[in-house]
Amino acid sequence: MAAKLTEFYAQAAKQYGVMGRMKLAMLTKISSEKAGNEPDSPDNIKLFEQAMLQLKAA
Amino acid sequence: MKITTKLGLLFAGMIIVFVLLGVTLLAQMKSVSSGYDALLASPVRDIDAARVVQVNFKKEVQEWKDTLLRGHKPEDLAKYSKQFHEREAAVRNGAVALSQTVQDQEAHELLVKFIAADDVMSAKYQRAYNVFVAGNADFKAADALVRGQDRPPTDLFDKVVSRLDARVKSTVAAQQLSVRRNQSLALGISAGLLFLLGLLGFLTVRSIVQRLAALRGVSQRLANADVEGLSIDISGKDEIGEFGESMKGVRAAIEELLHVAQASSKAA
Numbered sequence: 001m002a003a004k005l006t007e008f009y010a011q012a013a014k015q016y017g018v019m020g021r022m023k024l025a026m027l028t029k030i031s032s033e034k035a036g037n038e039p040d041s042p043d044n045i046k047l048f049e050q051a052m053l054q055l056k057a058a
Numbered sequence: 059m060k061i062t063t064k065l066g067l068l069f070a071g072m073i074i075v076f077v078l079l080g081v082t083l084l085a086q087m088k089s090v091s092s093g094y095d096a097l098l099a100s101p102v103r104d105i106d107a108a109r110v111v112q113v114n115f116k117k118e119v120q121e122w123k124d125t126l127l128r129g130h131k132p133e134d135l136a137k138y139s140k141q142f143h144e145r146e147a148a149v150r151n152g153a154v155a156l157s158q159t160v161q162d163q164e165a166h167e168l169l170v171k172f173i174a175a176d177d178v179m180s181a182k183y184q185r186a187y188n189v190f191v192a193g194n195a196d197f198k199a200a201d202a203l204v205r206g207q208d209r210p211p212t213d214l215f216d217k218v219v220s221r222l223d224a225r226v227k228s229t230v231a232a233q234q235l236s237v238r239r240n241q242s243l244a245l246g247i248s249a250g251l252l253f254l255l256g257l258l259g260f261l262t263v264r265s266i267v268q269r270l271a272a273l274r275g276v277s278q279r280l281a282n283a284d285v286e287g288l289s290i291d292i293s294g295k296d297e298i299g300e301f302g303e304s305m306k307g308v309r310a311a312i313e314e315l316l317h318v319a320q321a322s323s324k325a326a
Binding site for chain 2: 018021022023024025026027028029030031032033034
């Protein structure tokens with residue numbers, strides 16, 4: 001389970017709504033459904049962190 | 059490699075190939091031109107000079123006959139003997155000049171023999187002339203002294219002309235062979251380079267077109283929000299690869315949107 005990646009989606013939804021989730025999917029190229037099956041690897045976490053920073057900056 | 063770089067390299071390759079072809083053709087033209095220049099400078103010039111001497115020699119003999127035939131009149135004797143001596147000098151000067159410039163050894167040796175034979179013949183003609191004048195235009199006595207004397211130099215000079223003519227023909231044949239060889243080489247190189255360039259261009263264009271077709275299929279499915287089982291296998295570090303990567307983001311966004319919509323409809 002990718003608890004951390006799913007958490008990023010929850011955070012995006014909370015802060016930016018549906019648009020935030022869509023943008024996060026677009027930036028990471030991983031939808032929330034697929035994020036649940038992806039490992040919480042350092043690379044994936046870094047990818048989501050950078051995407052969150054971009055969401056924040058937008 | 060970027061598509062722009064690939065196309066730029068292909069274009070540069072075409073220019074280089076055409077420049078190389080141009081340089082090769084110019085070099086070949088220069089080689090052919092210098093070959094024919096060399097042909098004109100020596101063998102053709104020699105055979106021309108030899109034919110002039112040959113004609114002068116025949117005219118010299120003709121002038122001698124005119125001298126005997128018409129020399130009973132003093133004015134004709136003066137006229138034809140003058141013309142005879144002019145031809146005689148032209149033959150000797152022409153033969154000497156040719157012997158000094160001719161490059162063919164055999165022709166040179168024949169010319170030396172001809173000059174010697176011509177000297178002997180001239181001395182005999184002079185004696186015969188003296189007999190003709192002293193004998194009150196006794197052409198029979200004069201002719202008896204030189205009859206058949208022009209044969210050895212004539213035969214010798216005919217051999218000179220034949221030898222130089224054969225040399226011209228062999229040089230022309232060698233030059234034609236060289237031109238044909240150069241033409242074949244130029245054609246081979248041109249065909250090889252153009253084939254290589256064509257093959258590279260074909261492979262480049264085919265790769266671009268195939269990947270664009272795959273990209274078009276992906277974008278059509280994304281346009282219909284048909285992302286179920288959609289695989290985007292468009293790799294590469296060029297513009298198409300970058301576009302394929304963007305499509306993966308679009309696919310994820312559509313998946314996310316569909317997921318949200320599905321969750322909303324369930325909640326409702």
